[in-house]
Amino acid sequence: xFRFPGGSEGGKYAKVKNKAKTVLEENNIAYINWNALTNxxxxxxxxxxxxxxxxxxxxx
Numbered sequence: 001x002f003r004f005p006g007g008s009e010g011g012k013y014a015k016v017k018n019k020a021k022t023v024l025e026e027n028n029i030a031y032i033n034w035n036a037l038t039n040x041x042x043x044x045x046x047x048x049x050x051x052x053x054x055x056x057x058x059x060x
Contacts, residue, residue, distance in 0.1 A: 002031045
C-alpha cells in the first residue's frame with residue numbers, strides 16, 4: 001500500500017502523481033490519500049491500532 005502525501009489528485013505534481021498511480025496499479029499496489037491516517041508517528045502503535053485507525057479515517 002502507498003499513501004500519497006497531499007493527495008493523489010492535482011497540484012504541482014499532477015503529472016508525476018498520474019505516472020505513480022499507473023506504476024502502482026501495474027504492480028498491484030493499492031494507494032490511499034493524505035486523509036487516511038494511521039497515527040504511526042504517535043507513540044509505539046501496534047499493527048492492530050494502525051489498521052483500526054486506517055479503517056476509521058479512510059473514505060468508504
